[in-house]
């Protein structure tokens with residue numbers, strides 16, 4: 001784990017997302033697919049905490065050239081601020097953090113399933129698996145074509161690629177789980193790696209459990225520290241023998257977990273998924289647009 | 296000696312028999328025991344670590360979401376997740392013994408008996424210089440009323456613990472009371488060596504889109520700069536009433552000036568919690584900042600500014616103090 005101040009090399013749009021490349025040789029050298037970094041967003045604007053982002057690429061070209069790439073979806077104060085970062089800006093970054101994806105040496109074929117920006121860490125994983133001559137299938141899903149993560153690069157990277165959008169503007173209309181069974185059958189994947197919204201991870205993990213295919217999921221949970229000291233990022237995990245459970249820290253024992261060991265009902269069961277429907281319609285609330293947040 | 300820079304003021308502080316190399320310690324629940332942070336922070340340059348509160352039995356904690364960022368603060372509702380005292384001794388014991396820094400073990404419980412049982416099990420752990428009694432916990436024997444909200448209940452816990460160990464006990468108080476001085480006095484009479492103030496303030500936040508509380512547990516503890524004025528006030532009030540009792544002040548400290556403010560109000564040392572999440576090195580910077588502050592004024596020790604806030608000759612009567 002390293003804390004450094006890194007220069008922003010570039011900030012590009014990729015579909016609905018922003019892709020930030022940082023000069024961070026020390027972190028890049030150690031980074032493994034599935035790990036994340038904690039980036040400081042300015043205090044001053046009432047925010048107190050860093051923001052966690054998966055590592056999308058780490059190029060370890062040695063020495064000063066090592067770079068790190070993260071992808072962000074500008075949705076709140078911190079991400080809106082980061083989305084405006086310019087070349088030569090300096091960011092305070094801690095990483096690499098957490099435990100990444102793992103694979104057996106004799107793995108032959110696998111399937112990577114990404115939802116939205118959840119595709120980002122899977123590209124890093126796909127490159128590593130390809131370099132070790134594994135067969136890599138990929139499903140990328142999103143609400144619409146803008147949110148399908150780097151479809152063209154993905155097609156180049158993966159041996160098999162299936163795209164789904166909920167509105168049908170790219171690939172097949174539907175969700176990743178609609179094409180999961182068929183793609184598993186077609187690719188003969190022995191293991192599934194997934195990253196995306198927690199509800200998607202749950203659906204993928206449950207489908208894999210039915211088919212008896214191991215599934216590793218990279219989860220998102222609120223993180224105050226990201227360093228393993230505060231126990232904010234609790235994910236309930238069932239014991240290996242299926243008995244007993246304990247809240248694990250997504251920031252150090254995760255964010256990648258064995259999907260069949262997460263107690264999904266307890267974890268996501270009561271999580272508010274969408275706006276209250278039976279509640280009276282709230283008056284229009286002023287919600288600042290991203291551009292408004294930064295003076 | 297030769298070649299060593301003259302740093303001027305010494306940061307070391309003595310709290311009536313317990314000493315720390317700097318007056319800046321890590322607050323409970325925000326640093327674990329220091330093991331995770333050792334890779335990124337030089338622990339020898341901070342005053343010490345107060346561990347995550349440990350309970351008699353393993354505690355799984357509360358459902359997520361456990362945190363909500365609020366203006367200049369955060370709410371947390373972790374629910375004292377910890378492996379229980381046996382798990383704690385196994386997992387953290389060897390580190391605490393070998394770390395070579397002062398460690399204060401924070402103990403929590405839901406009954407006097409639980410506090411006592413944990414005290415018995417950790418009192419001989421090497422590396423431990425003091426105990427902090429987190430009495431901002433609900434008391435199952437008193438309809439879940441918080442110990443620290445009732446002088447009698449608080450005194451009962453502290454009395455029971457202090458009969459079991461010679462380790463100095465710091466009672467950690469909550470500001471969610473009408474009269475914090477009364478609780479502080481009761482704890483000291485029962486045998487508390489010192490006082491740690493303050494714990495988080497109970498708060499709540501509601502998502503206006505979903506109409507749901509932002510914490511899984513509905514309410515939780517507010518920490519960070521948002522609570523600092525309340526904390527400074529508590530330290531001031533207690534220090535005025537009990538000038539000889541060591542006070543460790545905390546609540547929203549993230550800069551050297553913030554820490555100096557607590558010392559001026561009457562704290563002997565400070566703890567830093569939430570600010571570590573943003574800046575793991577912050578406690579070292581605060582220590583060095585205090586040193587610069589003292590040097591600039593020709594002072595030699597943090598004790599030189601303790602309780603030195605210059606109060607007006609006559610402090611206004613309490614009746615209309617709020618506006």
Ligand SMILES: Cc1cc2nc3c(=O)[nH]c(=O)nc-3n(C[C@H](O)[C@H](O)[C@H](O)COP(=O)(O)OP(=O)(O)OC[C@H]3O[C@@H](n4cnc5c(N)ncnc54)[C@H](O)[C@@H]3O)c2cc1C
Nearest residue numbers: 051052053054071072073076077078079220221222255364
């Ligand atoms: C391990 C991990 C990897 C992640 N990878 C990415 C990524 O590659 N790209 C990306 O765009 N986003 C990623 N996220 C989500 C990202 O951290 C949040 O979108 C971001 O923190 C929101 O900050 P904000 O200030 O814009 O929003 P605000 O709503 O203002 O944030 C308020 C608080 O809630 C937290 N928060 C809000 N949403 C989330 C969330 N979904 N997950 C965790 N914390 C949240 C913030 O960190 C902050 O503490 C990841 C989250 C985790 C835990």
Ligand SMILES: Cc1cc2nc3c(=O)[nH]c(=O)nc-3n(C[C@H](O)[C@H](O)[C@H](O)COP(=O)(O)O)c2cc1C
Nearest residue numbers: 322323324348429493494518519546547567568569
């Ligand atoms: C995530 C979190 C967990 C905490 N856990 C504990 C705890 O286990 N025991 C305790 O006495 N205080 C706990 N606290 C309170 C802090 O020790 C401290 O009293 C409070 O946060 C105020 O200081 P700060 O504003 O510097 O964080 C916790 C605070 C936070 C933010």
Ligand code: FES
Nearest residue numbers: 226228230231251
């Ligand atoms: S975010 Fe603090 S322990 Fe994981």
